[in-house]
Amino acid sequence: MTGLSLVHAGRPARGMTARGYGAWLGVLGLLLVWEALAHVVSGAFVLAAPTEILAYLVEDRGLVTRALGVTLGNAALGYVFGNLAAIALAALALLWPRSERIVTGLALLVYCLPLVATGPILRVLFGPGAGPQITLAALAVYYTTLIPLLVGLRAAPAGWFDLVRSYGRGRWSELVHVRLMASLPYLFAGLxxxxxxxxxxxxxxxxxxxERGLGVLTVRAIRALDVDMTWGVATVATAVAILAYVGLGMIARRFLRDAPPVILAAPASDTVRDSGSGWKAAIGVTVIALAGWALAFWVFDLNPFFAKGPMDVLDALLLAEDAGAxxxxxxxxxxxxxxxxLPGYFAGLAAGAGLAMLLVLVPVIAGTAMPLAIALRSVPIVTTAPLVVLLLGRGATGTIVLVAVMVFFPTFVACLHGLxxxxxxxxDVFDSFAAGPVSRLVRVRIPAMLPAFFAAARMAVPASVLAVTVVEWLATGAGIGSLMAMSASLSDFDMLWSSVVLVAAISALGYALVGSVERRILRVYAPEQLT
Amino acid sequence: MAPDVTPPPEIICSGLAKTFDGRTEAVRPTDVTFHAGQTTALVGPSGCGKSTLLRMVAGLEAPSAGQLLIGGMPPAETLQNAALSIAFQDPSLLPWRTVRGNIALALSLARRPVDDAEIDQLISLVGLDGFAEARPAELSGGMRQRAAMARALVTRPGLLLLDEPFGAVDELTRHQLAQDLPRIWEARGTTTLLVTHSVTEAVLLSDRVIVLSPRPAEIIADIAIPLDRPRESGIERSPDFGDLTDAVYAALSRGMTLDRPPLAAQ
Incomplete structure (x- = not known):
């Protein structure tokens, strides 16, 4: 499988019962420490003990269950729509290969839209109801399904396609007999x-x-400084997210023979080989995005008070009297x-790569750490944002830590796998020269890790922007997230739309920037990874 | 056995050449005829372009110049009739299909009815009895090659293209496969093209060995192999066999020292 940075984890070994008991003991120990700690700091209004969380959940079970039901329903609809959109886009790119760069570029740009600002905009466009939540859920999923699916549809060895062609069959047979089945592990990993x-x-x-849902309860709990409720809602959200992840993993294992791929990013493209096409694609994406945006306003005839077109944003940023302000x-x-x-992003990358390197020096732990890290990667860190804010305060520390944690897990998983x-x-050659573990790490393992590291670093750009804007929106009262929150509540839609455009553009540029560093480095260390 | 669906074709290459990206010459303009019903081996050093020649015959690679006729027809037409089969160094079995499923795939790709009895017979013929329902991951390297060969043979092709078919297995297995499998296509009188860099294998399996130069490929020698068939185990130690391999080795050495001007200067 050369030319791909999508790689597979081995199946976990059987006979893990002893290790399984160990994990349960570990969880139990953690709960006890948590409980004790919560009682020690009980006056500080930051940490709720497991027993207090349980008490809250029992007491307010009706409220929490109803809210959970609403959120689950919206999430499920968004999940279905988002994944269907991903499959449709992948089909388009497959049937019309020349469109792939434009499709993935537009998909990335839309994925880079800051959800916290898209939310209020959708709110005024949709009117009351669940439309915005469902749309945001769909927006949160389609990209992470589209990219592995596109890679999966190409993941088959060249010999399989030669086989199909040697019987005089064409692309349709390739799709039916080879690509669909070969892409299943990738599709399931995305799902x-x-x-x-x-x-x-x-x-x-x-x-x-x-009006309803777990997110509403979260906001209410934070405003009321209700520590038990904040922790209770975050616990439910995290547990449901992990259960959904584990449940889908079990379904996937029933269908698949191979373990799903670990790293869900497309390989970097080698723009040197087809020079200029990267720029052409970027310009094409920008033009199509602007045209689509303008067209949507014309077709849907949206209210110009809260719906702003490209010219309105241009006006607000450059031409209007108060543009300077x-x-x-x-x-x-x-x-x-x-x-x-930036500190959060780089700290997350450094911590992820660093811990993975340390673990590789102790191979026994690395084997155990991998499944745990893959499971933790699935936790929607942003749902724990209120807790981080409670624990670390509304200042810089909490926000930086949250961004770092958001970046840490995918990077750690990718690097551990890459190493x-x-x-x-x-x-073995290094062993034969009696090279020590550090020499092996520096000279062999780290170069082998680079493709996975950069794939993670690229995907972490939109993720970290999401994290930072959510925390700013919820808590810190500073930064672009807070500005968007304020603009939304003051109905300053010029400012809101301008922020959305800027954040999406900066996010996409950051992604491209990491991609260009990646290409420079991989050209030396892993030229076979560039497509 | 039923008669072949397609009769073994004669392959005529006239001025056939391949250049990649307009720069890298893989095959110099070549005139050669591969006779119907014969096994012809193409021998040459690694990367010399012999696989490219084979892929052009298979219709997987378009020639940059020259003409190629298979049984009087262009390769595209041969492909449409599913009249050829190809087996690679990598068995290229689909991991989610069983041995039977992989063999049946060739029939459905060739738009033929799937005949389970025929598949069973072939599975037995290549020595995979009892493994019809096994998946590739459960087979050894040699068994996978046997399955790939059964897949190549099930459509009863008139033309069989083999690209290092025993290249990825160990020496013992390779010897066994080279003894067992060729008997099947020899009995059918299939036109066979075999790409290999094993001189022994080339002499053992073919009626004719064509020696190619290092890249870009040019024909250096065309050596007939007049050994009787079927060739029994141990024939490698006969004096005739030794003389023939010596001749092939001598041609290969000549090719290595060949001093050729670049194509543009000619």
Whole structure:
């Protein structure tokens, strides 16, 4: 499977019962420490003990169950629509290969839209109801299904296609006999990651002004400084997300022979080989996005008070009398966000890669850490944002930590996997020279890790922007997330739309920037990974 | 056995050449005829372009120049009639299909009815009795090659193209496969093209060995192999066999020292 940075984890070994008991004991120990700690700091209003969470959930079970039902329903609808959209886009790219760059570029741009601002905009466009939550859930999932699916549809060895062609059959037979089955593990991996993501999207949609749902309860609990309720709702959200992930994993294992792929990012494209096509695609994507945006206003005849077209945003940013002031406000907000975002992003990358390297030096732990890390990666970190804010305060620390945690898990999983991909025979050569573990790490394993690391770093850009804007929106009162929250509540739709456009553009540019660093480095260390 | 669906074709290459990206010459303009019902081996050093020649015959690669006729027809037409089969160094079995399913796939790709009795007979013929319902992951490398060969043979092709079909297995297995499998297509009188870099295998299996130069491929020698068939185990130690392999080796060495001007200068 050369040319892909989508790689497979081995099936976990059988006979893990002893380790299984160990895990349960670990969870029990953690709960006890948590309980004790909560009682020690009980006056500080930051940490609820497991027993207090349980007490809250029992007491308010009616309220929480109803809210959960609403959120689950919205998440499920968004999950279905988002994944259907992903499959349709993948089919388009497959049937018309020249459209693939435009399709993936537009998909990335839409994925980079800040959910916290898209929420209120959708709210005014849809009117009352569950439309925005469902749309946000769909927006949160379609990209992470589309990308692995596209890779999966190409994942088959060349020999399989030669076989089909040697009997005079064409692309349709390739699709039916080879691509569909070969892409199933990738599709399931995407669907599995999508389950908690849909739940997260629905909750973020509820943060931004719904009437019912767990997100509404979260906002209410934070406003009321109700520690037990904040923790209770976050616990339910996290548990449901993990259960959805595990449940889909079990369904996938019934269907599949191979374990699903671990790293869900498309390989970097080698723009040197087909020079200029990257720029052409970027310009094409921008033009189509702007045209689609303008067309939507014309077709749906939207209310110009809250619906702004490309010209309105251009006007607000460049031509209007107060354009200078608008730009100033945005610049201040963006620079505040950068102070949270950049340290968090790089700390998350460093911690993920660093811990993976440390673990590889102790191989026994690495084997156990992998399944745990894959499971934790699925936790929608943003649903725990209220807890991080409670624990670490509304200042910079909490936000930076949350961004770092958001980046940490996917990076850690990817790096651990990449480090273990190091070719065994090369390691044997190093053994034969009696090279120490550090030398093996630096000279063999880290180069082998680079493709996975960069794939994770690229995908972490939109994820970290999502994290930072959500925390700013909910709690910190600074940065672009807070500016969007304020603009939404003051009905300053010029400012809101301008922020959305800027955040999406910066996010997509960040993704492209990481991609270009990636290409430079992989061209030296892993040229076979570039497509 | 039923008669072949397609009669073994004669393959005529005239001025056939392949250049990749307009720069890398893989095959120099070549005139050669592969006779109907014969097994012809193409021998040459690694990367010399012999696989490219085979892929052009298979219709998987378009020639840059020259003409190729298979039984008087262009390759595209041969493909449409599913009149050829190809087996690669990599068995290329679909992992989600059983041995039977992989063999049946060739029949459905060739738009023929799936005949279970015929498949069973072939599974037995290649020595995979009892493994019809096994999946590729459960088979050894040699067994996978046997399954791939059964898949190539099930459509009863008039033309069989083999690209290092025993290249990925160990020496013992390779020897066994080279003894067992060729008997099937020899008995059918199939036109067979075999790409290999094993001189012994080429002499053992073919009626004619064509020696190619290092890339870009050019024909250096065309050596007839007049050994009787069926060729019994141990024939490799006969003096005739030794003389023939020596001749092939000598041609290969000549090719390595060949001093050729680049094509543009000619």
């Amino acid at each position: 599995q990651i999508a389950a908690p993501a849909a739940f997260l999207g629905a909750m973020v949609g509820e943060f931004t002004g719904a 608008t730009r100033g406000t945005l610049a201040v907000a963006l620079s505040e966000t950068a102070v949270y975002l 273990r991909q190091a070719p065994g025979q090369v390691l």
